[in-house]
Amino acid sequence: AQKITQTQPGMFVQEKEAVTLDCTYDTSDPSYGLFWYKQPSSGEMIFLIYQGSYDQQNATEGRYSLNFQKARKSANLVISASQLGDSAMYFCAMRALGDGTASKLTFGTGTRLQVTL
Amino acid sequence: GAVVSQHPSWVICKSGTSVKIECRSLDFQATTMFWYRQFPKQSLMLMATSNEGSKATYEQGVEKDKFLINHASLTLSTLTVTSAHPEDSSFYICSAAWVGTNTEAFFGQGTRLTVV
Numbered sequence: 001a002q003k004i005t006q007t008q009p010g011m012f013v014q015e016k017e018a019v020t021l022d023c024t025y026d027t028s029d030p031s032y033g034l035f036w037y038k039q040p041s042s043g044e045m046i047f048l049i050y051q052g053s054y055d056q057q058n059a060t061e062g063r064y065s066l067n068f069q070k071a072r073k074s075a076n077l078v079i080s081a082s083q084l085g086d087s088a089m090y091f092c093a094m095r096a097l098g099d100g101t102a103s104k105l106t107f108g109t110g111t112r113l114q115v116t117l
Numbered sequence: 118g119a120v121v122s123q124h125p126s127w128v129i130c131k132s133g134t135s136v137k138i139e140c141r142s143l144d145f146q147a148t149t150m151f152w153y154r155q156f157p158k159q160s161l162m163l164m165a166t167s168n169e170g171s172k173a174t175y176e177q178g179v180e181k182d183k184f185l186i187n188h189a190s191l192t193l194s195t196l197t198v199t200s201a202h203p204e205d206s207s208f209y210i211c212s213a214a215w216v217g218t219n220t221e222a223f224f225g226q227g228t229r230l231t232v233v
Contacts, residue, residue: 106163109159
């Protein structure tokens with residue numbers, strides 16, 4: 001079984017500052033992928049960044065980076081230079097990587113980020 | 118990234134009626150589609166996994182006779198909420214994937230269902 005824990009229900013950050021959203025996970029799968037999604041008030045799920053469990057380097061996508069610490073089972077999202085448009089719900093998720101068939105995503109409870117002026 | 122289109126984006130229906138939600142993959146063949154449900158201020162909970170041409174696999178606690186899922190083609194899956202009740206009011210969202218997909222799951226825009 002997989003479990004994702006996001007301990008921050010809400011976070012505030014000032015515009016242009018960096019913010020870290022925490023995510024820890026638990027799984028018995030030897031190979032897995034970790035994801036972060038942004039969900040604005042409209043409800044759509046926007047893919048932000050992906051980290052494979054065997055990737056040696058931390059993933060980066062523009063202003064998003066993933067601080068992957070495998071031994072600690074953590075996959076924190078770092079958003080640099082926050083913008084007002086970053087205000088949204090953020091979900092950490094994971095899936096097992098097996099034989100190439102798509103497997104379901106397990107989501108955390110989410111963190112609501114509010115960017116202030 | 119690949120495009121998944123979900124329709125309708127919102128729907129209001131009367132208790133006792135059925136509602137069909139469509140999920141289409143527009144530029145790829147989706148061998149697997151996932152249906153999630155999200156209550157206000159909560160996370161996404163997987164309802165079922167459907168593979169093209171076969172019966173959907175439902176998560177524990179999800180009534181398969183109430184939430185009918187059809188995945189008849191590689192580009193279309195439908196979720197039908199039968200005999201809807203107010204407690205079925207929720208946000209429903211699909212995602213689509215193909216064999217070999219590991220790095221992303223592509224989501225539809227979601228459907229907000231209100232049963233009155």
